[in-house]
Amino acid sequence: MSRERLYRSEAIVLRRQDFGEADRLLTLFTPGLGKIRVIAKGARKPRSRKAGHIESFMRTKMLFARGRNLDLVTQAELVEPYRPLREDLVRVTYASHAVELLDRFTAENDAHPELYHLLAEALGWLAETRDLLLTTRYYELRLLSLTGFQPQLFQCVGCGRVVEPQDQYFSTELGGVLCPDCLPADPRRQPISLGALKTLRYLQTRPYSAVGALRVRRSLHDELETVMHNYLQHQLERRLQSADFLKRLRREHVSVTN
Numbered sequence: 001m002s003r004e005r006l007y008r009s010e011a012i013v014l015r016r017q018d019f020g021e022a023d024r025l026l027t028l029f030t031p032g033l034g035k036i037r038v039i040a041k042g043a044r045k046p047r048s049r050k051a052g053h054i055e056s057f058m059r060t061k062m063l064f065a066r067g068r069n070l071d072l073v074t075q076a077e078l079v080e081p082y083r084p085l086r087e088d089l090v091r092v093t094y095a096s097h098a099v100e101l102l103d104r105f106t107a108e109n110d111a112h113p114e115l116y117h118l119l120a121e122a123l124g125w126l127a128e129t130r131d132l133l134l135t136t137r138y139y140e141l142r143l144l145s146l147t148g149f150q151p152q153l154f155q156c157v158g159c160g161r162v163v164e165p166q167d168q169y170f171s172t173e174l175g176g177v178l179c180p181d182c183l184p185a186d187p188r189r190q191p192i193s194l195g196a197l198k199t200l201r202y203l204q205t206r207p208y209s210a211v212g213a214l215r216v217r218r219s220l221h222d223e224l225e226t227v228m229h230n231y232l233q234h235q236l237e238r239r240l241q242s243a244d245f246l247k248r249l250r251r252e253h254v255s256v257t258n
């Protein structure tokens, strides 16, 4: 099978690490190749023409050359710098959270164009939004939906019945709302307020353009953040465990067949 030596792709920089004397190891997210790791040669030299184009969160068009182990970035052309994400320390934090989350929910070389589109849009939203918390919650819910980890907010995760919009319970463990009849299903479930449940449902089902209409009190923001933080942590731990399990399975399979 012959492979072209050069190839092009748009890419968003998820992570940068120093590599060797003057190079950088970049973790990129691309529409057609998913997450890839490449080397930017000489990117840390002060006068490198490439260096200015290869910063975190930037959306660029890149030309790559196949390498023996890792491929190399040979050209980078800026598409969208998301400038406010670089100049505003608070926005930087939220953008970092957005790319880190995507990084942790994706495996390498697994193409997901919709996820790329979401990240590109979300960085634009985070550069402009007046409510960073709400925009972040919206992004988290979209990310979870696109990766197949969405919380169940409309039916009870215990019995499957439709859950009325009233004060209810949320089970991080079972992945969604729990009706009063099913409380014993998860001893660690937490109450969730009507406001929080309604807001999460709204964010999970509306386009981003509808988010600007919401005004959310600080206490509700705090509750939403706690619910989502616990949920994301739990899903990531499960994901890591299943990735380990798959790896182990593969190793065992290899040792059996060899």
Ligand SMILES: [Zn+2]
Pocket (backbone or CB within 6 Å): 156, 157, 158, 159, 160, 161, 178, 179, 180, 181, 182
């Ligand atoms: Zn139930």
